[in-house]
Amino acid sequence: MNGTPLNNWSIEDSRELYHVDAWGKGYFSINEQGHVVVQPDPQAAAQIDLYEVVEGLKARDLTTPVVVRLSDILAHRLKHLHAAFAQAIEENSYKNRYAAVYPIKVNQQRLVVDEVYRYGKNFGFGLEAGSKPELLAVMALTENEPDRLIICNGFKDDSYIEAVALATKLGRTIIPVVENFEELELILKHAEAYGVRPRIGVRVKLSSEGSGKWRDSNGAKSKFGLFVTEILDLVEVLRARDMLDCLQMVHCHPGSQLQDIRRVKDAINELAHVYAELRLMGAGLQYIDVGGGLGVDYDGSGTNFSSSMNYTLNEYASDVVYRIKSVCNARDIAHPMIISESGRAIAAYHSVLIFNTLGASQLDKFRVTGREAEDYAAHGELPQPVRDLFEAYRTVNERRLVECYHDAQTAREQALQMFNLGLLSLVFRGLAERLYWATCARIRDVCRRLEDTPEELADLETILSDTYFCNFSVFQSLPDSWAIDQLFPIMPIHRLGEQPTRTGVLADITCDSDGKIDRFVSHRDIKRTLELHELVPGEDYYLAAFLVGAYQETLGDLHNLFGDTHVVHIRLLEEGGWWIEEVVKGDTANLVLEYMEYDVAELAPALARDCERAVRAGRMTLAESQRVKRFYEGELNGYAYLEPPGA
């Protein structure tokens, strides 16, 4: 790949190369200028040019890395989810409604939750809390909207459940889900103390297996949920207190990112049967909560690969509704209201992480002529391994490819051994290095012209690929890429009318060798390198990771003290164009140091004292010491990421 551009490269070629239509699902495309554009409603014409956004932010002193949240996509996702279930409900003559409850753990940022809640109002969508702090946030956010559902999952202590009882007293439609039997007693205790009739949900430990990375969310070994035996005990406890009407919901969570629709069908079928049995036993059930798990097709393959899913949203909705209806009809019971806790499917598409590149290292940049007199100007006889490397370089041709590669490898090893024994000078070691990589590049170039690459040389493309240094932290901004090998679509956001002539992996700016991305979305399998454009000195080159709105922002950590990036909310305007609705400035050095227990009020004074000492000792003028102090204070208040000079 690393080589000369074709003249007839088109935007269509870039769309194909980066697989945009497959993972973009109509939300992302490329415009005439060769820029990535966002189309928040794939059926409407309005677009947002991401390169224009970055340039606009730069003019406002907001440099990359930046997370661009596209609020209109969030609104569209909610509309789409509602529409898919509305259609399934109509097609199945289902006699009740559907509501999503957004699990705020997926992205708890207030602005995101606010938007989901606001855009979900017309569809009667609610919120899910998975912990006490999340519930406290949700209680405030749902002020004066008694009908919007709140579902409470997660381990619950006495005060979590007291908060639920209080919310019930305040008139909220709130359902604590009993995850383990002890929680039932607490619910009953607080309901009595506050004089409220609780709505109770129960999480069922399904026997149907989960799948993929979160397969243990289900089954006998799952952390959460009650065995059927325990549910029967729960029924008896409630019956004895004449409170069986309070058991209003059954719940399951078959795991996140369900890539195979069969898992969904199995789980819903089992849950629906539990629902029906309990209903016939006299429980006041009204809701069936199918949990999260609706996948996101990160790689656009539409398969049951872990970063993909082999079904569509419409198919999911249709299967959920159909299964529940079939079981209820067969048992002659009323259709319950259907709830889903889809998080990823709501939030993933709406955030894009955009970052600039800082430079690149290229292994095929070493130029030699193969003529000893020209490549080696100094005196002294060439050591044998270096002579062998010259020979390998000169004799590369189609017939001797593998042999030359072997010769070069052996000679290089010998050169290194000699160096380590003090028998080879640094100058010769440098020459051996140049010859070795130049030979590899030559072999790779010949391989590109062959129909079949010899197996042993298949990795040469990857070995010789570039490393592009990028201004972001994998640990902060794409933690799932590091932790669970999650694939995210990544590509340049401009220059897409130009053929990318390099291939590379991306290295972040943390001092950690794991801080890199070397797995990329592709038509077939996973690509180990990404096609990139040659960097032009003095010009910015921007890349973006897409579909990062779910889990990434809140799971990110502070490795090397790179904190939160800038975040902006971009919205379409009715009169055309877009505007920046919200700006959340990224963490300053001050703030991340504060997280680590530094007394930031003491940092600048400590440096100021040293400046005074330097002035007294005559090592610094007063003017210089003032500059140092101003610089230090300025940096403490500056962005934690790399900035252009003078920013």
Ligand SMILES: Cc1ncc(COP(=O)(O)O)c(C=O)c1O
């Ligand atoms: C109980 C529960 N509900 C909902 C979700 C959200 O799942 P997803 O984002 O896959 O829709 C999760 C996440 O794992 C969960 O644990």
